[in-house]
Amino acid sequence: MDQPVAQRIGPGIFVFDQWSRGNSAIHRLDPRGKVIACFFLLILTSLWSSAWCIFPLAVLIAAAARVPIPGLARRAALVLPFTLIFAAVTALMGDYPRAAALLWRSYLSALWVSLLMATTPLEVVLETAARFGVxxxxxxxxxxxxxxxxxxxxxxxxxxxxxxxxxxxxxxxxxxxxxxxxxxxxxxxxxxxxxxxxxxxxxxxxx
Amino acid sequence: MHIPDGFLTTPVWASLAALSLPSAAAFARKAQSGLEDGRVPLMGVMGAFVFAAQMINFPVGIGASGHLVGSALLAATLGPAAAAVVMTAILVIQALIFQDGGLLALGANVFNMAIAGVLAGYWPYRILSGTRGRMAGLFFGGFLSVIVSAALCLGELALSGVRMPAQVLGISVLVFSVTGLLEGLITVAVIGSLTRMNPRWIREPAGEGRRALALLACAALVLASTGFLVASALPDGLERVAGLVGLAGHERAVLAAPLPDYDTLVIDNPWLRRATAGLLGLGLTTLACFLLGKWISRWRSA
Known part of the structure; x- marks a missing residue:
């Protein structure tokens, strides 16, 4: 009850609106390129069994785009409550590698999407989607x-x-x-x- | 139950995306063709309404409370095609801004909640509208929309190798049943209030002759999703089904060809053969019903 109204819908929902108006080289890139790159990284993350080693790339992009890294890490962490439940169940069944993979995969994927949204305004992303045939x-x-x-x-x-x-x-x-x-x-x-x-x-x- | 990225294997998310994309486009075309003046702002504002409705809690005794999910309510007020478009828009925003559901898994989430969920929410209402059981139709619609979405979600996860022990699965089915009951009750209560305020807001489905078709489609959807869930509770069977249709369950086999021992597998496993045949049959029945319905409606309007 002590939170501002918008925060009740979801914590910090307008933070992407703020970040995506930045003016770095990454912000100025062609949105089509960014959307394609995001999908490429997502697919890479889901296919490559040691994709965790590209974590530094996310940090690098965030730094280049001058997006606050702790804030971005917190946004991506929104995916964790769901993942933790399934990871816990999977770990209880004794499948530790899969539990770990679920955790880093979902977190890294959320990080890619957050990076896209932190460097590209939502309306631009949606317009790009329309140009791709949505x-x-x-x-x-x-x-x-x-x-x-x-x-x-x-x-x-x-x-x-x-x-x-x-x-x-x-x-x-x-x-x-x-x-x-x-x-x-x-x-x-x-x-x-x-x-x-x-x-x-x-x-x-x-x- | 929004599936994040990293849970589904490539064949699962890719095939569901391949299924959802044209379906969502077809719903968009359908919603567009039936578009009255000012529908786009209405659909958008209704999307915001469903988001905001989550803030209003419904007490269910002993300190617990639930909130509206919305598929059945939207289907009854906007019609199924527009409801599917609005639910898809909500899922897109949840995936992009709220990290609630992944971008690659968006196809799966759209299929579970915006397509299957909305249809499961609409068909019971469609079947019982115009009769005295209209409110029961709304209740079953709300209930089924939650159950079908959850069953599909759990089934897809199991197909991707994210399994749960039977006890945990039992508990989650129980939780979803309670959520579904609550959704049904909320839908009925809200539609009741809305009818008192302005009956014009509730859409009476048009075209009386296709009730039997809706019943058949609804039954097929429910059977298919529960069958899917039951299959996922039997890991061995499911793994073989997965192998059989080329959806290998493990990462290293992501791009592997269908299993070479296909023949022996089918022959050795009468249960499996029946289950696969059953699922295939259901799919074909649904398709046949759909085509028949199309044909009848065209024949009628001609």
Missing amino acids: PRLLVEVTHFTWRYLGVIGAQAWRLKTAALTRGGERSFHISAASLAVLFASSYARAERIHRAMLSRGATGENA
Whole structure:
């Protein structure tokens, strides 16, 4: 409750927005090249059984892009809770090499994706995906989802706070009603957004 | 259950990506063709809504609580194609920004949650809509969407060699059943509130004649995913299925050709032969139903 609103959706969700506006040689590279490089490194990591030895490369890229390395390491660590459960179960079954591989593989892969997102703004990544043939509608919906995540998230947080002042999220029924209210206001907001887009002359066939 | 990178072997993630990519594109085309004015902002805002909805906890007694997953709710309000697109957009953002699910594993996650999850959430509603069991359809939809996604996820992990002992698998199935029940209850409660506020928000599925088809497809999906999970609980059998269809379970065999002892394997293993045949049959049935449905709908509209 003492965290800022956006942090409730996920810790530090806008940190990539901040990092990706940097101005290093890596930031200025062609986004298509970066996306392809990211996939290449991901596939290399998943295929090569001693790919852990390219860990220093990630540090090198982060340093060249002047992205804070501890922060980046923390972002990539978000993958670990899921991995740790499976690694623990695998280790309990006696398959230690596989448990270790799960840990370093998933962490290194998360590091590659984080590096891409720390050096390329999300909208550029999505545009690049569209140029590679990802359906336009999907790209646009993803844009909108990201754009309104903070807005609807803040609203959900206000609803939650209001429920807490009334005595907490005590019943299933009240939570369902809150969610329905959130749905209704999101629906109305979408209509307002659409009208605002039209009034500003949006002509996109999809709009 | 978002699978990160590094869990799935190359054949598993690559084949699921090859399956999800065209399916997602087909759903996008379908959603686009049925696109009314202002649908793109609506779909985007609904994506944000599903994210934000996770903040609202649903108490289930003794201090425990759950939250909405959303596939069934979206399918009932936006229609299945648009719901699949919105769920895919959510998974893309989760993979890129939240490190929740990998980028190579995105195809698998999209298949489990945005395609199979949304269809499993939609079909029961589709079957029972227009009858008095409409709310039961929504409940089963919510329940099945969670169960099917989880079963597929665990099956894919097992196919990639990430196995769990039977007890752990049993516990996780129990946990997923509870999550599924909760999802069903939340979906019903929220749709109930929404119906009171504005019935226009809930889509009544159009085209009454294809109910039997939806039932068949739903049954096939549930059978296939539970069969998949059961197979993954029997490691030996699964390993052989994996070898049989060329999905070798170990890293060093990633690019290896299908096993040379293919013939003996099939002959020696009547159970396996039946299981493979069963799965293949289910797949073919689903395909046949789909084509038949397409043909009937075209024939009707002609």
